[in-house]
Each structure stands twice: as structure tokens, then as C-alpha cells.
Amino acid sequence: MLYKTTLSLAHTSVILLSLISAISCFELHLPQKVSHIVDSLQYTCGQFLQKQQIFALYTKQNVSEIVNQNIKGIEENVLFQLLEERLLSESQHDYYAANSQNWPINLDQYSESFVIRITSEDEFIKYLIYKEAKALQISIWEQSVGFIDLKVDHDQLHQLLYNMESRILERTTRSVDSPVSEYEVQLMIGDLPQRVYETYPSTKVTSLQALGEFSTFQNLSNAFFEDFRTLETIYDWFEEIQAEFPKLVSINWIGQTYEGRDLKALHIRGKHSNNKTVVVTGGMHAREWISVSSACYAVHKLLQNYAEGHHKEAKYLDKLDFLFVPVLNPDGYEYSFNEDRLWRKNRQETYMPRCFGIDIDHSFDYHFVKSEDLPCGEEYSGESPFESIESEIWNNFLNRTKEEHKIYGYIDLHSYSQTVLYPYAYSCEILPRDEENLIELGFGIARAIRKSTGKKYRVLKACEDRDADLLPDLGGGTALDYMYHNRAYWAFQIKLRDSGNHGFLLPKKFIYPVGTEVYASIQYFCSFVLNLEG
Numbered sequence: 001m002l003y004k005t006t007l008s009l010a011h012t013s014v015i016l017l018s019l020i021s022a023i024s025c026f027e028l029h030l031p032q033k034v035s036h037i038v039d040s041l042q043y044t045c046g047q048f049l050q051k052q053q054i055f056a057l058y059t060k061q062n063v064s065e066i067v068n069q070n071i072k073g074i075e076e077n078v079l080f081q082l083l084e085e086r087l088l089s090e091s092q093h094d095y096y097a098a099n100s101q102n103w104p105i106n107l108d109q110y111s112e113s114f115v116i117r118i119t120s121e122d123e124f125i126k127y128l129i130y131k132e133a134k135a136l137q138i139s140i141w142e143q144s145v146g147f148i149d150l151k152v153d154h155d156q157l158h159q160l161l162y163n164m165e166s167r168i169l170e171r172t173t174r175s176v177d178s179p180v181s182e183y184e185v186q187l188m189i190g191d192l193p194q195r196v197y198e199t200y201p202s203t204k205v206t207s208l209q210a211l212g213e214f215s216t217f218q219n220l221s222n223a224f225f226e227d228f229r230t231l232e233t234i235y236d237w238f239e240e241i242q243a244e245f246p247k248l249v250s251i252n253w254i255g256q257t258y259e260g261r262d263l264k265a266l267h268i269r270g271k272h273s274n275n276k277t278v279v280v281t282g283g284m285h286a287r288e289w290i291s292v293s294s295a296c297y298a299v300h301k302l303l304q305n306y307a308e309g310h311h312k313e314a315k316y317l318d319k320l321d322f323l324f325v326p327v328l329n330p331d332g333y334e335y336s337f338n339e340d341r342l343w344r345k346n347r348q349e350t351y352m353p354r355c356f357g358i359d360i361d362h363s364f365d366y367h368f369v370k371s372e373d374l375p376c377g378e379e380y381s382g383e384s385p386f387e388s389i390e391s392e393i394w395n396n397f398l399n400r401t402k403e404e405h406k407i408y409g410y411i412d413l414h415s416y417s418q419t420v421l422y423p424y425a426y427s428c429e430i431l432p433r434d435e436e437n438l439i440e441l442g443f444g445i446a447r448a449i450r451k452s453t454g455k456k457y458r459v460l461k462a463c464e465d466r467d468a469d470l471l472p473d474l475g476g477g478t479a480l481d482y483m484y485h486n487r488a489y490w491a492f493q494i495k496l497r498d499s500g501n502h503g504f505l506l507p508k509k510f511i512y513p514v515g516t517e518v519y520a521s522i523q524y525f526c527s528f529v530l531n532l533e534g
């Protein structure tokens, strides 16, 4: 596989003629959008593409001919898809059409980036991509068995592939035994600003009252689940749900974040005295908004079904308590609403000036391994366990409420990749207690999801998902391992939808279906641990 960096552009006069007419045709119809796209694409694809080619692509004239003739090498497909997606997008909700003053955040920060997937079954290749991506400070969106998704700009992609080819070549010349490894590059998201734009509520609503007046709690909740919501709106909804179900629901204060926000849990009390508690957390990673909406949706569904006299929910609340923490990372969540939709960590200061945030899910005190990432990196673990304020106050809360909450089950919601993960994350060499039952429960959860919406989720050991044996710092200090080892008998992490087409940027139409999947998981989980299955 050879990567060519110098490409020649050969135009025939016939093509040029058709392009000139194409250009005048567009300038009449869609000048603003096209010129904006051309500007951003010229930066992205600069050395490969001429303005005329982009116009030609837009008019669909000899598209494949023109592109194929002039662009050779590994990036051909990526560029082609990128152009196609940007130029032929027929979105209703178009960020170009909106005045930039009305943008929810500055969308220009994403205009040179796109998301690619590199697929390979080869462990060496995967290790290589990971290492090279880190060295180039590329944002790793997702990685699991067989693939890694990266947010890159054109220069980063170019450099990454160049470095990989050199490393592969070195390896092949050193050893005659190792065959040249294969990998594929595929474009997942081309028009990142547009995709980011589509995830924000269409009207800016900062509090629940701003949604309007509703005659019933049900109507209020219907409106609440129509869009992704700000922290304040979610906490307002906590108050409403407590007012609606005063005997069942109380709001627990866990502590205060670095930026002074409250970290709150909804405690749903059963009718028993044993205080066996099932804990559900969401929003540990700021940009994974679907985990937040789904945790809230599950609360709503549990209480609604109980109030309507459903048999299953009556049994759950006969035997169990629930503790829901939909937004475990309030500062990060707010930052993703107001500044950077793709923010992952919390927002506390680190030892490096201007590098903010610790990855909460690397910060727990069970097999904590300091990350290779420095404070500016997206996976920075902090220097020692519980340095992230959220993991620390969560641990303190569990200690001080030991009598009240005897934690039995734990489900940690993340996105994306549609995967149910069971312990351990830190190593595949250590078997979890009761592994057979964990696997059975994991597959049961995946089956319950499939029955609810038809979507397929994989079931994996968390260490395989993270490649912890190859990259040890990736599996250390997770909430999953810490909860499983120290607190909960059963523990899972579920990475919700999708499988990569939207990644973290699911539009609002996913709120109900993914919420339904999460609630189906919780139902199955409760039925299993209470022995109601079968």
C-alpha cells in the first residue's frame, strides 16, 4: 500500500468548459452556501482539489471521472465521500443558512475536521494507529474490537497515514515473516459543523419553565424529552418528578464540582427494609448526551409504570432501591452545551496552565494507572486516584450513605458503539467472580434491547473493548471496575447508540428509542438479579 503525497492535476479543455458553465449556474442559485463550502474544503483538501472540481462535484457533472482522474492514493475515497456529504447535503436544519450569531456555539471550530474509521483485525496495526494518533494529538472518538474512530483534519490524516506506512514498511523489511498488514480508511462524518448543530435544541431553553405551562406531569415530560436539555433544565425536572411522586422520590446531594455546580442523584425508594440499591450513572463523559437523556428517560418510565400498576415495577420496588445520577459530570456537560460540543473530561484545573479537565472514568481508585496523556489530553487521568472531583465526591457519598444504600447493581451509561461491557476493564488476565453469570446477564441485556427496538448490541469483556492488555493505561481506574470490585455485586457499562454514523452527535430523534433500550436493559437487569426471569 503506497501513499502518494504529490499529485498532478490534469484538466482537459472539455472539462474546463463544462465547469465554467457550471460555475455560473451555481452562482445564480446558491452562491453563499457554495462559496462557504469551497472555502472550508479548500483548506481541508487544499493541495488536492481545485475550486473548479468542487463546483463540478456540486453540479454532479462527471463527478467520478474528474475526481478519479486527478486524485490517486489512499485518501481518494475519504475525500470523495467528504465532498459528496458536504455538497449534496439536503438537511432541513442547515447551519450555513442560520446567522452565525444564532449558532448555539462557535461552529467554525469544527469546520476543518472530519471523522474517519480505520478498520483492521491486526493487533499491531491497531496499536500503531493508537500510538501515532496520540503522538499527533488526534482526538480518538471510539475504539473497540476491529476499529478505531478518529477526528482529524486533513493534515493530521495525511501525517497519520504517512507515519503508519513508514512504520509498516520498517516492520516488513526487518522481518520477512510478517506479512504486510491491511487496514481500511472510511469516512464516517464529513460535515462536522452541521452534525454538531443538529444536536442542539432548536430553541434555546435554559430552564424547565421556559418549556411552557403543562396541565399534567406527563405532558411536561413529553416536552422535556423532545430535545437534549441543559443541566438547569434537568435539575428543574428532578424537582418536578419529586413533586409528582413525593413518597417515592427524593433528591440526594452528592457534592459540589470544581466550578461550584451541584452533583445530584434521584433516589427512588422501594417499600422494603433491606435497601438493596441499583445505581445508574450517565454523562460521565460530557459529550455523550444520549447517556444523560436515557438515564432521565429510565427514571420516568420506572415511575410511570409503577404508578400505572405494572406488575414488574411493583416487584422491583418491593425489593429494590434505585439511585440515578444522570449527569455525573455537570461542569463538562455545561461546557459541551456552551463552548465545545465535543468536550469529554470534567473542567478542573490541572498542574499545567490552560490545560483543563480530568477524564473521570480513568480516575477511580481501582487499578489506577496514570495515563500517558498529559493534562491537555482527552484521556488524562490526573496524577493520582480520585484527583477528579466528581469521582472523589461520589466515593465520599457512597461511604457516608453506606447504611442507606447497600449497592447491589451498577449500570454506567456511555456512548457510542452499541456494546454491553462487563468487568474487568483493567486486564483480561483476571477473571471476575461469577463470570458465567455476568456473561449470561450481559447477553440477556443485549437480547432485551433487541426485543425493544430491534437494535443489535455486542457483548464484550471491557478489557477487550479497551485493548487493555495491549494498552494498559486505557483500562485503569474505571468506574466499572471500582464499582464492581468495591461496591456492587453486578456491574456493567453500556455504550449506547449508534455504531458510528453519528457517533456522539445523535440527533434528538434518538432520545426516545435509546431511552427505551436503556429502560429495557434496566428491566432485564432487575428481573435477573431478583430471579424473576424464566
Ligand SMILES: [Zn+2]
Pocket: 284, 285, 288, 414, 415
Ligand atoms: Zn464515555
